[in-house]
Amino acid sequence: MSSSSETHQSQHPAFYMVVVMLIIMAIGPIALMFVNSFKLDVDIISGTSGLLFLPTIQNYETALCDVLPYEMEHLDFCALKFGGAFVNSLVIALVSTILTLVIGCMAAYALVRFRFMGRDAVSGSTLMVRMVPPAVLLVPVFGLWNNEFCISKTSWLGSLIRDEFGGRGDVCLAGTHSGIILIYVAMNLPFVIWILQSFIVQVPRQLEEAARMDGAGPFQVFFKVVLPLIKPGLAAAAIFTFRIAWNEYLLASALSDRDTKTVPILIVNNMSEFNVEWGVIMATGMLLAIPPIIFTLFASRQIITGMTAGAVKG
């Protein structure tokens, strides 16, 4: 890494012009969505561009009508159920992130400390998994989750679930939160293991041995000594996993049913209608974009670490 010196070179004004143009190009479209999400459809369609409009949160109210506690005057029927979808998205993304981190961390630790596989083997398999497009997983996952990964309704556990939650047929993974979470965890594990491995390698062995001398078992050493030291790596891995689980559309749309739809699915469904309500759709898009934007603003260094680790050594 280059050292960040205190003195900054002064540059030609044209250079700053280029930089400003680049910034506008990069965030302009997002800003446009942000502004439009506060406009009524009339204002969007009339094309009164610029900032001459009365901002309103009506679009957000329409989008979240099923969870907001009060009645809305502009709405007599709550057609969009985005509130429920947000809860689904949040549950799925958070649980997959936590599971991936815990499982990936343990695996990475075992790979480093007990020398099963070299780093080359892990990065090779990471690349192989990264090569598989979600569309390729669509067919087999749809088939398996619907037909093979099931518990018969006559078995003890199956009948228990059917009595408890209702429904017909065998109890299958498809249509449940766990079904979607399982595929997200599997998809993200190789990358997470690989990132965490590079952080765990840097933890000095002596520290662990000292803890072991004091009578700590392998699990205690892992949780009390190693975990606190690899926090930056955990942050990078968490953001990447959350981003994929939060943004993913294709597999979620194949595996979810009426009650487990996530936000991207609802956005796509509403976009394919003939008359797009731009204001509302922009508001939902904004709501979906907010968590990743917050992560980016607060943890851009970790994100860049995670991104460059793939290609740039050292």
Add this chain to the structure above:
Amino acid sequence: MSTATFNRLTPYLFLAPAVVIMALALLYPLGYMIYGSFRAWDPSQALGESTFVGLANYVTLWNDPSFHESAGVTLKFAASVVSVEMFIGVGLALLLDRNIRGMSVLRTLFILPMMIAPVVVGLIWRYMYHPSVGIFNNTLKSLGFESIDWLGQHALLAVILADIWQWTPFIFILSLAALQSLPRSALEAARIDGATAWQQIIHIKLPLMMPVLIVTGLLRLIDAFKVLEVILVMTEGGPGLSTEILALRISRTATEFRELGVAAAMSNYLLMMLLVLTVIMLAYNRVQEYRAARAIRIIEEDI
């Protein structure tokens, strides 16, 4: 269980969950897909109930003109986005590799587009391309030009532009990191020998960055084959088949036409295509890495 056995088992206990999940949810599905690609299989039946048809699915696709068109669109899309993004991204990295104030803010703003959901990216661009309310046509009209039918006649160009907006920053960030980790001695030596800025870029910086650039290009290429949501939201593959990339065609074959066997065979074709490209790029990377190492050696011997 004694402590000693427990300690010996620890690594396996630590690895077990990851291995089980990946075997169950990645390897098994991939095997299942390969098996299914030899069968006439529709969503209402379990795979075991379907009939074995041999290579029929593969042959059908091989002779199917719309499959050819999809494959062509995929290759065109991937080749154009990767080459344009590499060109702009590396160019920007070379331009902005200076000690300026606020570089970290700049990088933060640049990574925003790739962090937000592809579905949202598609939504923003579909709005901007809109024939009557979109910002592009409004600007053209106010400047007195004809409006352009972005998502009709120029649909492929439109989705390529959206991808370039979203992913050029990726190349930029990686090339900037590569530039900043170049050996200072080599650059110093070139400067002392009186190399101009252009000469430094062409003879020193680019060749030394080459290994990283190839890996970056490879990662981008792989991801370009995965793009689906942006195109789905913007054009749904149309008009006609003009933007129907393979990933989209697979999902439509499976969900709309309900031909899981054919979709599985198509998935296999896509995987094979990716595998071949990856192997070629990695082999090329080996060659370039060797060359870069030799270049550094020669420069350092010169000093």
